Amino acid sequence: MAGEITMPKLSDTMEEGKILHWLKRPGDVVHRGDALAEVETDKADMVLESFEDGVITEIKLQEGESAAVGTVIALLAPVGQTVEKATQPSAPAEEAAEAPLRRERLSLVEPARVAREPSERGEQEAVNGGAMTKPIAGGEFPADYEPEAEAAIESEHEPEEERVRVHAALGARPSAMPSVIIAPPPEQEETSAPKARIEPTEEKAEAKPAHRYKASPLARRAAEEAGIDLAHVRPTGPDGRITKRDVDKFLREQQLFRQRRLVAPREGTFGSHEEMSKMRQTIAQRMAASKREIPHFYVTAEIDMEEAVRLKESLEAAELFDEDITYNDIVVKACALALLRYPRLNASYENSGLTIHPDVNIGIAVAIEDGLVVPVLRECQRLSLPEIARAAHRLVAKASQGGFTTAELSGGTFTISNMGMLGVEHFAAVINPPQAAILAVSAIKERPLVRKGQIVIGKTMMVTISCDHRIVDGVVAGRFLQELKRFLENPASLLLQ
Amino acid sequence: MTSMVLSAGFVGLVDYPVALALQERLLDLRFADAVSDTLLLLEHPHVFTLGRGASEDGILEVLPGVSVYRVSRGGQATYHGPGQLIGYPIIKLEGQARDVHAYLRSLERVIIGALQDHSVQAQRRAGLTGVWVGERKIASIGVGIRRWITMHGFAVNVSNDLRFFSSIVPCGISGCPMTSVAAEGGRAALTEPFSLTVSAHFARAFGYDAVGPLDATVRRLLEEESSRAWQATAAMPPGASSTRAAADPKGMARRP
Numbered sequence: 034m035a036g037e038i039t040m041p042k043l044s045d046t047m048e049e050g051k052i053l054h055w056l057k058r059p060g061d062v063v064h065r066g067d068a069l070a071e072v073e074t075d076k077a078d079m080v081l082e083s084f085e086d087g088v089i090t091e092i093k094l095q096e097g098e099s100a101a102v103g104t105v106i107a108l109l110a111p112v113g114q115t116v117e118k119a120t121q122p123s124a125p126a127e128e129a130a131e132a133p134l135r136r137e138r139l140s141l142v143e144p145a146r147v148a149r150e151p152s153e154r155g156e157q158e159a160v161n162g163g164a165m166t167k168p169i170a171g172g173e174f175p176a177d178y179e180p181e182a183e184a185a186i187e188s189e190h191e192p193e194e195e196r197v198r199v200h201a202a203l204g205a206r207p208s209a210m211p212s213v214i215i216a217p218p219p220e221q222e223e224t225s226a227p228k229a230r231i232e233p234t235e236e237k238a239e240a241k242p243a244h245r246y247k248a249s250p251l252a253r254r255a256a257e258e259a260g261i262d263l264a265h266v267r268p269t270g271p272d273g274r275i276t277k278r279d280v281d282k283f284l285r286e287q288q289l290f291r292q293r294r295l296v297a298p299r300e301g302t303f304g305s306h307e308e309m310s311k312m313r314q315t316i317a318q319r320m321a322a323s324k325r326e327i328p329h330f331y332v333t334a335e336i337d338m339e340e341a342v343r344l345k346e347s348l349e350a351a352e353l354f355d356e357d358i359t360y361n362d363i364v365v366k367a368c369a370l371a372l373l374r375y376p377r378l379n380a381s382y383e384n385s386g387l388t389i390h391p392d393v394n395i396g397i398a399v400a401i402e403d404g405l406v407v408p409v410l411r412e413c414q415r416l417s418l419p420e421i422a423r424a425a426h427r428l429v430a431k432a433s434q435g436g437f438t439t440a441e442l443s444g445g446t447f448t449i450s451n452m453g454m455l456g457v458e459h460f461a462a463v464i465n466p467p468q469a470a471i472l473a474v475s476a477i478k479e480r481p482l483v484r485k486g487q488i489v490i491g492k493t494m495m496v497t498i499s500c501d502h503r504i505v506d507g508v509v510a511g512r513f514l515q516e517l518k519r520f521l522e523n524p525a526s527l528l529l530q
Numbered sequence: 531m532t533s534m535v536l537s538a539g540f541v542g543l544v545d546y547p548v549a550l551a552l553q554e555r556l557l558d559l560r561f562a563d564a565v566s567d568t569l570l571l572l573e574h575p576h577v578f579t580l581g582r583g584a585s586e587d588g589i590l591e592v593l594p595g596v597s598v599y600r601v602s603r604g605g606q607a608t609y610h611g612p613g614q615l616i617g618y619p620i621i622k623l624e625g626q627a628r629d630v631h632a633y634l635r636s637l638e639r640v641i642i643g644a645l646q647d648h649s650v651q652a653q654r655r656a657g658l659t660g661v662w663v664g665e666r667k668i669a670s671i672g673v674g675i676r677r678w679i680t681m682h683g684f685a686v687n688v689s690n691d692l693r694f695f696s697s698i699v700p701c702g703i704s705g706c707p708m709t710s711v712a713a714e715g716g717r718a719a720l721t722e723p724f725s726l727t728v729s730a731h732f733a734r735a736f737g738y739d740a741v742g743p744l745d746a747t748v749r750r751l752l753e754e755e756s757s758r759a760w761q762a763t764a765a766m767p768p769g770a771s772s773t774r775a776a777a778d779p780k781g782m783a784r785r786p
Contacts (some may be wrong), residue, residue: 079630
């Protein structure tokens with residue numbers, strides 16, 4: 034049974050083939066019919082399948098390398114010799130082997146889709162009546178099989194380098210970030226989040242069907258929409274019920290996990306020179322033009338966020354809306370209302386004249402690995418807070434999927450840059466031309482403040498507006514911030530309009 | 531290959547990830563003989579795709595409104611967009627037909643034949659997969675084969691805006707000039723009529739007795755995958771701009 038795996042002849046005219054990608058690594062158990070590698074010849078790629086059972090002992094041709102037809106590309110040893118009998122069912126192996134394959138197909142799939150894969154697979158197998166799954170001989174696995182298989186999946190799940198950097202969005206959920214600063218989730222939870230998502234094997238095998246978990250109807254629907262298994266969600270409701278809030282928390286943790294890993298800026302090497310990406314060049318040119326041509330001035334205000342925090346929490350607890358309202362959504366709504374009273378901040382200096390835009394289209398700066406994108410929420414003046422939340426989350430989710438349409442990135446009349454997630458005290462942003470102003474939003478922090486003559490600990494947030502002095506003067510900026518402050522400190526007003 | 535009807539049809543504009551998911555499901559169904567050989571014909575919204583291992587430098591410029599995906603296929607950067615006819619054959623290769631290169635050459639013949647019907651004289655070029663009019667590339671081919679069932683396929687430039695190609699290094703050939711049926715003065719340079727010609731030539735080249743309409747299963751799966759993708763991106767409030775609205779080449783004019 035020991036054998037050599039050779040470069041297959043996929044065509045009469047094929048002389049050599051290239052390994053695009055190994056789907057197995059040394060130590061992996063393979064069965065007849067399992068996918069081993071993707072092989073490319075000409076403009077066709079083909080999955081090479083194993084003709085026998087065994088354990089891969091060595092890979093001789095690395096990814097990206099070519100070899101003539103018939104060349105040995107890997108070695109296979111018989112199963113029995115190196116492994117002990119184990120009693121695990123064979124399902125995990127099957128899953129582990131196929132999961133990375135499917136997930137790999139498209140590297141910019143949105144998280145919801147990735148999370149849904151297990152159930153999707155289940156469906157497919159049902160459709161096929163199991164015809165696609167080959168019978169697997171025996172239950173033989175190396176003793177260390179499980180952990181290795183999991184490690185393989187983990188590493189498949191690190192597509193940062195593979196991601197198309199320019200478009201894959203990393204600030205995937207800016208709005209969810211301030212909550213991190215107030216209550217950072219324990220480290221352990223964070224690392225457990227991705228596991229929950231990619232642990233398709235054991236847990237799934239014995240998972241209870243969804244209806245066996247106690248969950249509110251809203252939670253059930255949210256889980257279904259996001260394609261997650263309720264088994265992964267930690268219940269906090271009465272009688273161990275899973276609430277919508279638990280589902281949202283779970284999703285947020287996953288997002289956060291993505292973000293933590295992805296938002297890391299591209300690493301540099303000391304003493305090297307890099308060509309700038311197109312996106313970097315664009316940012317360089319636009320930001321330089323902005324600072325060169327626009328006379329910026331900056332005004333800062335401290336905003337008491339106590340009530341806004343309370344509002345957010347009570348909305349979450351009441352599960353009134355399908356979409357959780359985030360701090361970013363609250364700031365967007367408050368800005369839209371404040372801008373309605375100060376139209377000159379919703380304007381552009383163009384052709385030596387002033388254009389005051391008919392709609393309030395707020396751009397949200399979203400960090401991506403090598404730069405940033407600013408998707409635009411249109412006609413914010415017409416949108417209620419939940420509508421803003423829905424639209425904003427959709428845009429942000431889209432960022433992680435890696436692609437915006439022209440309409441989604443253009444036509445902004447005002448920009449919000451939120452660095453709350455980075456815990457910053459205070460910062461000022463560069464105006465996004467030809468807009469009149471940009472609002473820099475910092476972290477919500479506990480600070481001492483004076484309320485009715487008493488020093489108390491409150492939750493406050495610094496905001497700084499950068500304005501084009503050709504269009505407005507300090508007094509407009511100051512009044513705008515006063516207005517913004519009024520809305521944010523009396524957030525019930527945000528729900529009324 | 532006995533009673534041979536090719537299930538083929540043009541399904542309009544389909545997002546790249548939706549079409550990919552659809553192909554994968556069809557591939558499994560085809561393997562289980564739950565559907566017949568299928569030729570999916572469609573268009574994609576603006577999208578750049580990169581093969582596995584392809585350098586990101588293949589994309590010279592990121593355009594607003596153009597999504598970018600890295601796909602597990604070989605090959606370099608590719609552009610797809612409205613006006614380009616995409617063909618995804620999901621067919622089982624059997625016996626003599628199990629020859630990857632022969633399959634690629636057959637696809638080239640299908641496209642050359644269809645172009646001829648639309649008054650465009652095109653050729654193969656030795657060593658370069660694809661279809662060419664002189665030095666200009668009119669169709670690209672890139673296929674995947676799983677368990678001897680085909681996926682991915684070909685893209686023929688019919689009436690698409692060729693300027694988008696200038697933002698990538700198409701198929702790794704720098705400065706490769708592109709052309710289209712419309713640019714070559716071909717007849718009926720529209721994707722849907724062109725798709726009919728392609729189906730006919732495809733059926734002839736691969737020895738089918740007839741071309742039938744798309745299997746109902748295929749339509750159902752397409753609906754399913756589309757609504758799944760739609761749900762994933764959540765509903766937009768009324769009046770908000772739709773994704774499709776951006777398929778307007780003005781994006782080009784707004785290039786920074």
